[in-house]
Amino acid sequence: MLRAIYPGSFDPVTYGHLDIIRRAAAVSDELIVGVLNNKAKIPLFSVEERVKMLCKATEDLGNVRIIPFEGLLIDFAKQMDAKVIVRGLRAITDFEYELQMAQTNRKLNEEVETLFMTTSLEYSYLSSTTVKEVASFGGDISQFVPEFVAKEVTEKIKEKRRV
Ligand code: PNS
DSSP states (O other): OOEEEEEEOOTTOOHHHHHHHHHHHHTSSEEEEEEEOOTTSOOSSOHHHHHHHHHHHTTTOTTEEEEEEOSOHHHHHHHTTOOEEEEEEOSHHHHHHHHHHHHHHHHHOTTSEEEEEEOOGGGTTOOHHHHHHHHHTTOOOTTTSOHHHHHHHHHHHHHHHHO
16 A cells, blocks of 8 residues: 655645646555645645645545645654655756755655656646746736636735735
């Protein structure tokens, strides 16, 4: 039984994330998408909202569970009894940070392996940060995220501007 964890902030989930989720789910028995609740950062969406969007976007995948976590990823992996962490690599610029994270996690627990998947070329430029930036200036983000997510992003940005 191969249980893998695909961790991230998913603020919001993009087609790039969904590409990795689909492909990682296809090569594991169970894929847990770990949604970081980082108390040190102020995300656009609450962790509950991010979990809800991910659940909807992956509802056709029978072996995927969406679970929020706090603290160290390696502790979450142990708690979930997952032996594999999956991370997507978009470009060489991702490599340094990902290598540092993987090496640190391996030092913390060498029983958990980090596996990298290369993001499909069509999504290699995509990030949640750029999606939010485009949306904040009124740009069309429908080619970057599912339609219902695009709606949520637009509404959330409007809502934040009101307060
Ligand atoms: O989507 P992101 O923001 O690139 O995901 C980063 C994430 C959540 C994988 C990373 O920040 C993380 O694992 N945070 C949990 C804290 C942790 O374990 N840090 C030590 C790893 S060096």
